[in-house]
Amino acid sequence: MASLDRHSMTEYLSRSIASINQNKLNGLLAEVSFRRHVSGLGFAGRVSPGGWIARRVGPGDFGHDTVVLFPECICPGTDYSPERALPTPDAGLHTICATFHQSGISAFYCSAVVEHENDTKSVKWRAKQLGLPEDRPYQDFPGCLVGRFPFRARHYNFLRYNTAATSIPPDAIPEEFSKEHLRISFQTRLMCQISDVDGIFWGEQFTYPVEIKEKTASFNTHLGAFFGLDVGPFVKLAFYAAKRGNLHSLFVVREIDSPETRNLVGWWLITYENLAKFASWVQQGGGRNMQGGQSSVVCIPKSEFLEITRATLSTL
Numbered sequence: 001m002a003s004l005d006r007h008s009m010t011e012y013l014s015r016s017i018a019s020i021n022q023n024k025l026n027g028l029l030a031e032v033s034f035r036r037h038v039s040g041l042g043f044a045g046r047v048s049p050g051g052w053i054a055r056r057v058g059p060g061d062f063g064h065d066t067v068v069l070f071p072e073c074i075c076p077g078t079d080y081s082p083e084r085a086l087p088t089p090d091a092g093l094h095t096i097c098a099t100f101h102q103s104g105i106s107a108f109y110c111s112a113v114v115e116h117e118n119d120t121k122s123v124k125w126r127a128k129q130l131g132l133p134e135d136r137p138y139q140d141f142p143g144c145l146v147g148r149f150p151f152r153a154r155h156y157n158f159l160r161y162n163t164a165a166t167s168i169p170p171d172a173i174p175e176e177f178s179k180e181h182l183r184i185s186f187q188t189r190l191m192c193q194i195s196d197v198d199g200i201f202w203g204e205q206f207t208y209p210v211e212i213k214e215k216t217a218s219f220n221t222h223l224g225a226f227f228g229l230d231v232g233p234f235v236k237l238a239f240y241a242a243k244r245g246n247l248h249s250l251f252v253v254r255e256i257d258s259p260e261t262r263n264l265v266g267w268w269l270i271t272y273e274n275l276a277k278f279a280s281w282v283q284q285g286g287g288r289n290m291q292g293g294q295s296s297v298v299c300i301p302k303s304e305f306l307e308i309t310r311a312t313l314s315t316l
Contacts, residue, residue: 001079001081001117002079002080002081002082002114002115002116002117002122003076003077003078003079003080003114003117003118004074004076004080004114004117004118004120004123004177005076005077005118006076006170006173006174007118008118008119008120009074009076009120009173009174009177010165010166010168010173010177011120011165012120012159012177012180012181013163013165013168013173013176013177013180014161014162014163014164014165014166015159015160015161015162015163016158016159016161016180016181016184017161017163017165017180018161018163019161019163020163020164020165020167020168022259025167025168026214026262027212027213027214028168028172028176029169029172029214030212030213030214030254031050031198031199031212032171032172032175033254034047034198034199034210034212034252034254034267035047035049035199037267037308038201038308038313041308041309041310041313042310043201043310043313045090045092046092046201046202046203046313047199047200047201047202047210048070048092048093048096048199048200048201048202049070049071049073049175049199050175050179050196050197050198050199051068051069051070051071051179051196051197052068052069052179052182052183052186052194052195052196052197053066053067053068053069053105053194053195053196053197053209053236054066054067054068054069054149054186054192054193054194054195055067055192055193055194056148056149056150056192057150057191057192057193058150058191061150062193063193065148065149066104066105066106067105067106067107067108067145067148068097068100068105068106068107068108068197069107069108069110069127069182069186070093070097070107070108070109070110070197071110071112071125071178071179071181071182072087072109072110072111072112072178073174073175073178074112074114074123074174074177074178074181075174076173076174080112080113080114080123081113081114081115082113082115084113086111086126086128086138087111089109089128089130092202093109093130094130094131095202095207096131096200096202096207097109097130097131098130098131098132099131099206099207099245099246099247100131100207100247101130101131101132102131102245102246102247103243103244103245103246103247104243105243106129106131107129107130107131108127108128108129108130108141108144109127109128109130110125110126110127110128110141110182111125111126111127111128111138112124112125112126112178112181113125113126120181123181123185124140124141124185125141125142125181125182125185126138126139126140126141127139127140127141127142127144129144141185141186142185142186142189142190145186145190146189146190149190149191149192150190150191151189151190151191152187152188152189152190152191155188156187156188158184158187158188159184179196195232195236197209198210198211198212198252199212201250201313201316203313203316204314204315204316205246205316206246206247206248206316207246207247207248208248208249208250208271208316209237209240209247209249209250210249210250210251210252211229211233211236211237211249211250211251211252212252212253212254213227213229213233213251213252213253213254214253214254214255214256214262215227215228215253215254215255215256216255216256216257216258216259217255217265217302218299220299222280223280223299223300223301224301224302224303225301225302225303226280226299226300226301226302227253227255227268227299227300227302227305228284228295228297228298228299228300229251229275229279229297229298229300230295230296230297231283231295231296231297231298233251234275234279234298237249237251237272237275238272238276240272241272241273241276248271248272248273249271249272250269250270250271250272250316251269251270251272251275251300252267252268252269252308253267253268253269253305254267255267255268266307266308267307267308268302268305268306268307268308269305269306269308269312270300270304270305270306274304275300275304277304278300278301278304279298279299279300280298280299280300283296283297283298284296284297284299
């Protein structure tokens with residue numbers, strides 16, 4: 001048997017994450033909470049796990065090749081030895097990935113192999129491309145992307161930090177570890193611009209990449225109550241909108257009463273089309289972002305958001 005325990009995962013995260021400020025921690029919790037909320041409304045099969053979207057870099061090549069990656073969640077104490085049969089991705093993820101493929105974004109499901117017990121260095125990934133008319137076999141990852149992304153010219157130490165990863169709740173550790181290990185496995189060998197995907201919602205009409213944030217509502221005389229969205233995520237949602245087809249996107253807010261108590265007020269969503277219509281044209285300074293720096297946000301009136309209910313999700 002070759003498995004990982006939660007301790008080895010936590011130790012890896014303490015070296016891979018530069019800092020775990022409260023904003024980043026709350027973002028991780030909001031992602032987990034969103035999937036639970038949507039599942040409780042009867043849409044468990046319509047929401048994907050988190051992952052990564054990466055695109056090619058280099059003069060004249062920047063942004064000309066894009067992939068999306070969904071990692072298998074490595075569960076503590078489960079056997080992932082090289083002899084195991086790699087899993088068959090579920091039909092819902094195939095459908096989501098077909099939308100990405102039709103939009104010119106290659107989509108991959110990545111499964112893990114653990115060669116030595118509780119040794120995160122021995123974790124290797126295998127990738128299966130989804131969304132194609134025919135079934136593709138698993139391939140070495142990231143070897144299957146060599147040629148599409150440039151090699152990293154020199155070694156970069158991604159595991160150089162000493163962060164208190166024990167602040168991450170135990171039930172969130174496996175998913176966060178799986179995402180982080182996959183990212184570093186990719187970036188250690190290949191150069192790219194990469195950003196996280198909080199999740200994908202498969203609606204009745206469209207497929208929606210989801211950006212999830214925990215927010216308190218702010219207020220000014222021009223907008224009334226509003227939520228802010230950092231410029232970086234706004235640009236990423238604009239990228240999805242530029243691809244179009246059946247690929248749309250959502251900004252989801254887990255509204256809390258205050259940063260101190262974090263009591264849930266409600267869940268809200270807005271489509272990118274409405275976000276772009278009603279976002280203020282003037283940016284303003286926000287709070288600390290997940291990297292610990294000062295953010296710049298666009299402001300969207302709360303009145304243009306819809307409460308996340310079974311009825312609302314059924315219209316998407």
